[in-house]
Amino acid sequence: QGPEAVSPTGSPTGEPANSRAQSGQYLTTAQGLRVGDTDHSLKAGPRGPILLQDHHLREKITHFDHERIPERVVHARGAGAHGVFRSYGTASRITKAGFLAPDVETPVFVRFSTVLGSRGSADAVRDTRGFSTKFYTDEGTYDLVGNNIPVFFIQDGIKFPDVVHAAKPHPDREIPQAQSAHDTFWDFVSLHTEAQAHTMWNMSDRGIPRSYRTMEGFGVHTFRLSDEAGNTTLVKFHWKPKQGVHSLVWEEAQIINGMDPDFHRRDLADAIEAGAYPEWELGVQTFPDTEDQMFEGIDLLDPTKFVPEELAPVQPIGLMTLNANPTNYFAETEQVAFHPGHLVPGIDVTNDPLLQVRLFSYLDTQISRLGGPNFAQIPINRPHAPVNDMLRDGMHQTAVHGGVAPYRPNSLDGGCPFLAGHDMGAFVDVPEELAASVKERRNPASFDDHFSQARLFFRSLTPVEQDHVIQAYTFELGKCYEAAVRERQLMALANIDAGLCAAVAIGLGMPAPGATVQVPDPGPSPALSQVGKTWPVA
Numbered sequence: 001q002g003p004e005a006v007s008p009t010g011s012p013t014g015e016p017a018n019s020r021a022q023s024g025q026y027l028t029t030a031q032g033l034r035v036g037d038t039d040h041s042l043k044a045g046p047r048g049p050i051l052l053q054d055h056h057l058r059e060k061i062t063h064f065d066h067e068r069i070p071e072r073v074v075h076a077r078g079a080g081a082h083g084v085f086r087s088y089g090t091a092s093r094i095t096k097a098g099f100l101a102p103d104v105e106t107p108v109f110v111r112f113s114t115v116l117g118s119r120g121s122a123d124a125v126r127d128t129r130g131f132s133t134k135f136y137t138d139e140g141t142y143d144l145v146g147n148n149i150p151v152f153f154i155q156d157g158i159k160f161p162d163v164v165h166a167a168k169p170h171p172d173r174e175i176p177q178a179q180s181a182h183d184t185f186w187d188f189v190s191l192h193t194e195a196q197a198h199t200m201w202n203m204s205d206r207g208i209p210r211s212y213r214t215m216e217g218f219g220v221h222t223f224r225l226s227d228e229a230g231n232t233t234l235v236k237f238h239w240k241p242k243q244g245v246h247s248l249v250w251e252e253a254q255i256i257n258g259m260d261p262d263f264h265r266r267d268l269a270d271a272i273e274a275g276a277y278p279e280w281e282l283g284v285q286t287f288p289d290t291e292d293q294m295f296e297g298i299d300l301l302d303p304t305k306f307v308p309e310e311l312a313p314v315q316p317i318g319l320m321t322l323n324a325n326p327t328n329y330f331a332e333t334e335q336v337a338f339h340p341g342h343l344v345p346g347i348d349v350t351n352d353p354l355l356q357v358r359l360f361s362y363l364d365t366q367i368s369r370l371g372g373p374n375f376a377q378i379p380i381n382r383p384h385a386p387v388n389d390m391l392r393d394g395m396h397q398t399a400v401h402g403g404v405a406p407y408r409p410n411s412l413d414g415g416c417p418f419l420a421g422h423d424m425g426a427f428v429d430v431p432e433e434l435a436a437s438v439k440e441r442r443n444p445a446s447f448d449d450h451f452s453q454a455r456l457f458f459r460s461l462t463p464v465e466q467d468h469v470i471q472a473y474t475f476e477l478g479k480c481y482e483a484a485v486r487e488r489q490l491m492a493l494a495n496i497d498a499g500l501c502a503a504v505a506i507g508l509g510m511p512a513p514g515a516t517v518q519v520p521d522p523g524p525s526p527a528l529s530q531v532g533k534t535w536p537v538a
């Protein structure tokens, strides 16, 4: 039998907040032995040396020596909050997921993050933001591990280590922290032009959100929902903040990073403490699950592409309210483990080659980050659904498993064969015909266009917002030492928008190159300019 469920809000263990705080009349060791003096080590005489037999000293120092766990390999800096998700039921016509049925309340834990900086880096840097939500549903834990930008840098997860190596601080001096202002970042995105659309969002005001509370969230990939009858629909998930979408301007961000590097985590915690609970509506864009998985010329399996809302409106399916701060940062925000493969019946993945690699990566990294395979027993990671697994032993095992037969079927512990069919509420992988049976390492031709969506986004911005984009490219590329890298990035901008390229080139004091690629012109996008305005609730 697995560990107990967590409580919906407040302390994940359900214990009163101070139950494990320093309290009581006596200080004790971890073994409960009362300690009379914790300020003086046991020495041979008053001037030492210190004796090895001082077990209290050794316990205290040894435990301290092991207090840190590795920070996340990406998204190391974050802030979390507990809350509740209430579904409108509007999604129940396309998914059998129980937590999306009408009026179901599900406890959630959310962690917002920057991507590139270390745990102690500043909040208001120019970067993508993570937006991860853990839904503790009755059918098992569902994680929506998203970002505040709807497109990603790369089309195939095999490049993820490469883009992160390029975007993290330089390996020689380990600077800069969490800024795109360095040669390797621009080297990568100018050579791997599929990254241009995400980079454009980073250079826009979306790269410097005013608050976690004023960010949109995106699942990025296309997911597959299925109903009771097995009908499937492709969807993209969106979080829309009730607070509206607001950004900083660059000068503000720089001052804030100097004066209050904790700006975003302080803002989130203060708002919740004051009872100003932030809210987001969850919505979906829906697409027919056709054989080619294309929609209006956009390949739904290409994670560098979004679908404009004018082509597929976002339909609201529920409301999330964050209403409690974590009791303990380490226990909750640091130890929480999200995974795009934490799915529930009615929500399945697609063959998006970025998502497919993510499905491998998260569990793998967490085994090393959280010290072995049993981190689902850490209170914040415990499901609310009953757990009855056959996983045994391993590092940091805290469950005391009974029985003798952790295998099925067995005739000794009452372990019957699994029930057949769907009615047991099990996860059913949606059967899917595979398009090809030839092993190959290449992208489909529908992934070839790297520039039109960057152009679509840039041209949807107001003149003031476009000016911010020009200033951001100029500032960041101005920090790039290699002229050849700056030139190559200007060539990418030329393929996106000649005016943008010319303005940045003037800022850099360099000649503006001409376009080298014919990019389909997507035209203006009125839907994008709606972002941040009032969003209708069905």
Ligand code: HEM
Pocket: 071, 072, 073, 074, 075, 078, 111, 112, 113, 129, 130, 131, 132, 145, 146, 147, 152, 156, 157, 158, 160, 218, 219, 220, 221, 336, 337, 338, 354, 355, 357, 358, 361, 362, 365, 366, 369
């Ligand atoms: C965190 C890998 C793409 C969103 C992480 C972590 C890894 C990782 C190893 C650290 C997890 C941990 O230590 O708990 C990858 C790989 C990707 C990829 C291999 C591509 C193949 C993405 C994309 C998104 C995303 C496309 C957004 C849609 C996040 C978020 C976190 C995260 C939000 C932080 C989770 C938290 O708050 O704990 N990723 N990632 N990642 N990733 Fe990804």
